[in-house]
Amino acid sequence: TISYDCDTYGNPIEAYYAETFTPKVALYDGDTFIKYIDSNFVVWEDLRRIDYSYGLNLKTAGCNRKPDNNWDSLAKILNPLTYWTNVYSKDCYSGAYSLSSSESSLPFPIMNSSNVNGLSWRGSEDGHYFFTLLVIDPDFSYCTLKTQFSVSITGVPLLVSTQFLIVLSTTLAFILVLAATYFFHPSKRKIKPL
Structure with a gap:
């Protein structure tokens, strides 16, 4: 301000x-x-x-x-x-x-x-x-x-470096959330032994 x-x-x-x-x-x-x-x-x-x-x-x-x-x-x-x-x-x-x-x-x-x-x-x-x-x-x-x-x-646009950091951090956060749901979500499928 x-x-x-x-x-x-x-x-x-x-x-x-x-x-x-x-x-x-x-x-x-x-x-x-x-x-x-x-x-x-x-x-x-x-x-x-x-x-x-x-x-x-x-x-x-x-x-x-x-x-x-x-x-x-x-x-x-x-x-x-x-x-x-x-x-x-x-x-x-x-x-x-x-x-x-x-x-x-x-x-x-x-x-x-x-x-x-x-x-x-x-x-x-x-x-x-x-x-x-x-x-x-x-x-x-x-x-x-x-x-x-x-x-x-x-209306001044953000610097390119700032835009890159925002896109990179958002993408990494999205990938981490996907990985966490894949590994920690309980699966109802059971693997049958051979």
Whole structure:
């Protein structure tokens, strides 16, 4: 079991491990729904789990150049709220194409409701992830819009070694039960001497 603050993260959102997950972000004023947000946002895992990935890299996102910052390095050094601003989320689509092969495989962490980017799960077991989401589009709001949420991943298949052990132990148990009934069951047949 996992325990966490429901007031902070809310009820967990259930997601299937084999499907890409993109949060659907809604804007509220108190308890009043305003609209769904279609602007750019980023998410990061609060417990620093690394067994998930973004669905797009710089090349598949259509970037022409590497962003002015190194998102992975900054994430390890700084508080994400301090580096995810419009200063650091500069457009990677403008300018001449200048991505090297190593840069083109860098993750593209910016998501919105209209693109295909999302989170993919690489864990070997079902689990919980605790995310912070930050809207980074400076044209959407001058306020810092952020929220926290939890995702519960289900449906991760057992490891092959675990499956093998289950099948092997079940088969051995079945053979032992058969052998025990054969040897210890009283027989009503009598053997006639020759």
